[in-house]
Amino acid sequence: MARWGCVTEPLLNFKQAAERLNIPESWLREKVAKRQVPHTRFGKHVRFTEADLAAIIEAGHQPAASSNGLPRRRGIPESRPGPVPPPTPAGTARGRRT
Numbered sequence: 001m002a003r004w005g006c007v008t009e010p011l012l013n014f015k016q017a018a019e020r021l022n023i024p025e026s027w028l029r030e031k032v033a034k035r036q037v038p039h040t041r042f043g044k045h046v047r048f049t050e051a052d053l054a055a056i057i058e059a060g061h062q063p064a065a066s067s068n069g070l071p072r073r074r075g076i077p078e079s080r081p082g083p084v085p086p087p088t089p090a091g092t093a094r095g096r097r098t
Helices: 014-021 025-033 050-060
Strands: 040-042 045-047
Touching: 014 025, 014 050
Parallel strands: none
Antiparallel strands: 040 045
């Protein structure tokens, strides 16, 4: 959309934009008030273009963090050998004499 030209795409209000982004309307209003997301103002009226929504999505995108380029495995412990218990003296069973 050209900023000074004719509007060629639909403009969305807060409710419509929040629904499209699947976020709370209050979150979007807060970010607009702090001027942290792209939007268009017509006096007191705030509207969003498709390009604005795409920019909001792109700004929120965070790639997965990995030190070796592989996806992080969760819930599966690494196969490291644990500490080896000291050998028990002959004739005893774990500190109990028979």
